[in-house]
Amino acid sequence: MFSGFSHSVRGASHEKTGLVCQDSSAFKLGEQYAVVVVADGHGSKKHFRSHLGSRFAVEAAIEAIDRFYERSEELEANLPENHARIIRNIEKQIISNWNRRIDEHLAECPVTEEEKSKFKPEDFAAIPPESYYGSTLVAAVAGADYTFGLQIGDGSLVAVLEDGSAVMPMAYNESAPANVTASICNSNAAKMFSSFYLPNSRLIALFGSTDGLYTSFGSEYDFLDYHSIITSRLNDSGTFGNVILQNLKKRTHYGTEDDISLACVFHTKLLEEKLGLLQEKVSENKARSAQRKAEQLSKKAPK
Amino acid sequence: MSNEKFTDPALDAMDDNLLDFDDDPLSATGVSRKSLVIFFLIDTSGSMKGKKMGELNTVMEELIPEIRRVGEADTEVKIAVLTFSTEVQWMYANPIPIEEFEWARLRANGVTSLGAAFRELNQRMSRNGFLNSPSLSFAPVIFLMTDGYPSDDYKAGLEELQGNSWYKYGLKAALGIGQEANDNILAEFTGSADTVVHAYSGEQLAQMIKIIAVTSSQIGSKSMTLSDDTGKELGEDDVFAAKQKLLGQQIQELVSSQTDGSDIPFDTGW
Numbered sequence: 248m249f250s251g252f253s254h255s256v257r258g259a260s261h262e263k264t265g266l267v268c269q270d271s272s273a274f275k276l277g278e279q280y281a282v283v284v285v286a287d288g289h290g291s292k293k294h295f296r297s298h299l300g301s302r303f304a305v306e307a308a309i310e311a312i313d314r315f316y317e318r319s320e321e322l323e324a325n326l327p328e329n330h331a332r333i334i335r336n337i338e339k340q341i342i343s344n345w346n347r348r349i350d351e352h353l354a355e356c357p358v359t360e361e362e363k364s365k366f367k368p369e370d371f372a373a374i375p376p377e378s379y380y381g382s383t384l385v386a387a388v389a390g391a392d393y394t395f396g397l398q399i400g401d402g403s404l405v406a407v408l409e410d411g412s413a414v415m416p417m418a419y420n421e422s423a424p425a426n427v428t429a430s431i432c433n434s435n436a437a438k439m440f441s442s443f444y445l446p447n448s449r450l451i452a453l454f455g456s457t458d459g460l461y462t463s464f465g466s467e468y469d470f471l472d473y474h475s476i477i478t479s480r481l482n483d484s485g486t487f488g489n490v491i492l493q494n495l496k497k498r499t500h501y502g503t504e505d506d507i508s509l510a511c512v513f514h515t516k517l518l519e520e521k522l523g524l525l526q527e528k529v530s531e532n533k534a535r536s537a538q539r540k541a542e543q544l545s546k547k548a549p550k
Numbered sequence: 551m552s553n554e555k556f557t558d559p560a561l562d563a564m565d566d567n568l569l570d571f572d573d574d575p576l577s578a579t580g581v582s583r584k585s586l587v588i589f590f591l592i593d594t595s596g597s598m599k600g601k602k603m604g605e606l607n608t609v610m611e612e613l614i615p616e617i618r619r620v621g622e623a624d625t626e627v628k629i630a631v632l633t634f635s636t637e638v639q640w641m642y643a644n645p646i647p648i649e650e651f652e653w654a655r656l657r658a659n660g661v662t663s664l665g666a667a668f669r670e671l672n673q674r675m676s677r678n679g680f681l682n683s684p685s686l687s688f689a690p691v692i693f694l695m696t697d698g699y700p701s702d703d704y705k706a707g708l709e710e711l712q713g714n715s716w717y718k719y720g721l722k723a724a725l726g727i728g729q730e731a732n733d734n735i736l737a738e739f740t741g742s743a744d745t746v747v748h749a750y751s752g753e754q755l756a757q758m759i760k761i762i763a764v765t766s767s768q769i770g771s772k773s774m775t776l777s778d779d780t781g782k783e784l785g786e787d788d789v790f791a792a793k794q795k796l797l798g799q800q801i802q803e804l805v806s807s808q809t810d811g812s813d814i815p816f817d818t819g820w
Contacts, residue, residue, distance in 0.1 A: 419677055464684040465582035473579040480575065494576040501581040503687055504624070533578060543644065 249281035249389070250481075252488055253510035256495045258459060260504035266290060269382075270457050271301040272508035275309050279319055280390045281512035283455040284308045285402060289381040289430065290506075293374045295362055299352060300345075300380025304431050307344035308386040311337050323390065330395060330444040338397055338440045341384065345431055349380050381432035389453040389512055397442040400429045401458040405474045409449045409517060411528040413471040413478070416443045451521055452478045452513035460495070460509055463502030468539065472532040479525040481513050582685035585626040586771045587645045588617070588763070589675070591667055593696035593727075594633040598658035602697060602727055605752040607655045609759050616760060617767050618648045625688070625771040630680055634667035636660030645680050664700035664735075665707030672711040681716060689719035689790060691770040693762055694739055697727035708738060719790045721770045721797055723762045725749060744798025747805050761804045769797050 251274035261268065269288030275281065286304040288297025315322055315337055326333060353376060363371050383400025396404045398417060407413050418441065429439040454474055464470040480487040495507045518525075592606070617627055627648040631641035633656055641654055674680045675690065711717050724736035726748040736746040747762065749755040770793070 461684045462584070462687060463581050465580060465585075467682065467684060469579040470684055473576060476576055476578060490574060490576065494574055497574070497577075498581050501583070503582075503584045503685065536578075 248278075248515060249276045249512050250484065250515050251276055251281060251283070251510070251512035252484060252491070253283070253285075253508070254492050254495055255285075255457075255506065255508040256492070256499055258504050258506040259500045261290070261506060267298050268506050269298045269301055270459070270506040270508040271298075271305045271382075272455075272457075272510045273305045273309060274510045274512050275313070276512065277313075277316060279323075280316060280388050281453070282309060282312050282386065282388050283404075283453055283510035283512050284384070284386040285455045285457050285508040285510050286385070286431075287383045287400065287402060287457040287459070287506065287508070289383075292365065293378055294381040294432075295365070296352075296379040297381050300349070300382040300432065303345050303348040303352070303380065304341075304382045304384040307341045307348060308384060310344050311340035312386065312388060314340065323393075326390075326393060326395070326444070327446055330446075331442075334395055334397055334442045334444065335437075335440075338399075338442070339437055341386075341397075342431065342436050346377065349377055352380075375432070375434070377432040381430045383429070383457070384431050385455045385457070387453055387455055389450045389514070392449055393444070393446050394448060394450055394453060395442065395444040396455075397440050399431050399436060399440045401461075403454075403456050403458070403461045403470075404443075405454040405456075405471065406445065406448070406450050407452040407454075407474060407478045407513075407525075409451060409521060411451075411475075411521060411524045413474045415467075415471070416445050417441055418443070449517060450514060451517050451525070452481060452511055455508075455510045457506065457508040459499060459503060459505030459507035462505065463498040463507070466539075468532075468536065472529075472536065475525065475528050475532055477511070478513065478518070479522070479529045481511075481518055482522055484513075582683070583624055583626045584687035584771070585628060585683055585685045586688045586691065586767070587628045587630055587681060587686065588691040588693065588767060588770070589671065589680075590629070590631045590763075591671065591692065591694040591696075592631060592633050592656065593635070593662055593664075593698065594656050594658050594660075595635040595662040595698060595701075596659050597662075597698045597730065598727070600658075601752060602755070603656060603658045605755050606695070606727075606759070607653070609756040611653045612756075613760055613763055614648065614651055614653060616764055626685070627767060627771070628683075630674075632667055632671060632674075634663050634670075636663060638663060638666045638670045640674075661701035662696065662698050663702045664696065665702040665704040668704065668707030668711040668739075672707075672714050672717070675714055675716045675720075688770050689721065690716055691721045691723075691766040692717070693766060694722075694724040694736065695727060695759070696724075696731055696736070698730045699732055700735065704735065705738075721766050721793055723747075723766050723797060723801065725755075725758050725762060727755060742794065742798050744802055745794070747801060758805070762801060765800050765804065766797055769793050769800070 253272040253274050255270040255272045257268035269290040272285040274283050284305045286301035288301035383402055385398040385402035387396030387404050404417050406416050499507050628645035629651045630645040633639050722740040723745045724740050726733050733746050737743045747758050749758045
């Protein structure tokens, strides 16, 4: 019923500085549901293991969601009434899973002298161990006729609905502009999640991406149109998968130079039914984009 | 979890030879560089009439190519100009990329509604307003120029603006023109006396506008997310504070290196 893909590409700036890709991404295909997850490790000095932290975040999210779906009938029956509480519990479970992985990793791989050598002893002592692994997290679930998602820190979710429209279901938080991001390593992380629940909606496709993708666009329209184009080609995801991967590399190279992750799941039967509609949407979007550019030029005249 | 797929960034990073391809259907949605918006808040009240406004128009026309050079490397600079007199008005309906920006010569008339300008800036400085570009990677630069005392309740307007996160993290600088401009009010706006300068003549006006606009664009588009020059870790709040401090230092250094000039002050006969 569902299919999917995920890519994480190393940012052009990280290639220059020799920093490994700090992003992680994954998708999970269940019988009745599918999951996309991406995470963006912070990559700065005190988050020196954040490439692992992002991977642990992705694993922690899939583990938590799987656990809630062990009793899927009960979960789906409760979602319409109690989605806020259920999503909050999933978030708490993710944090718990992530912290467990951090503890296990630290026990197995204690901080090395080389890692410590980059700090003065007192500065190193002041860093909480979970900060070594700091990361954002974006995760979303597509069910039969609903979807929900959660996120901490920046990143984007895009849903392509059965009417062919592409929407960003998560409300934007203006309180943290310009690269100030929440993290799963924050001590009050459980209170820093944002979430959404979209009932009565069949999705053709669901995408999660780290902020390196979003910031490579000049407008939100272009960002959404990008997802529409991808969705209209998912029937040939084998060949098109490589096109997407190369495009992500191009976007980091010519865009903001950040790591980029994109994870996608799509409903294969619905996609097949709606392919004509999706292709029409892509043509309409192209015409609208040209119209917007013309309008912008006309607006350029002094007021 | 047999259907679970993880991406291996190491494998993905290996194939790097396909950055250029014309037949990419995804290229319909262009790639944007990191972007920065510079807001100019310009007093066009009646007291600016004559030499001050003439000089300001000339220097702004000359300035655009200079700022353009700042953006050439990896940052797209966009310009938004808000004028305030009896009314407040934007020069263009949206921030304009510097490559396309053309200065529309301003005229002076009316009173100094600085508070109204602060409120208008607060409204537009939002993701739903002028800062809606996803590629926006830096907090904005906000540059205020005025020659007189506000004629409205500027404190109420400033209070509203101070609640705006973009203002809080933005780089702020101000230029007082002539004797009447009140540096204390300008420092209230920028948050520090170091980022306030004064021009008493046409020559100084040209020098100061260029110093502030070019320096703030350079610092505004600088990535300082990892560490400062000492290698000490900076938090996000520290980054913005460090940028504002650096702007103040550089402005003061550049201002002190300028010659006094021998041209005639605005307030004595111009």
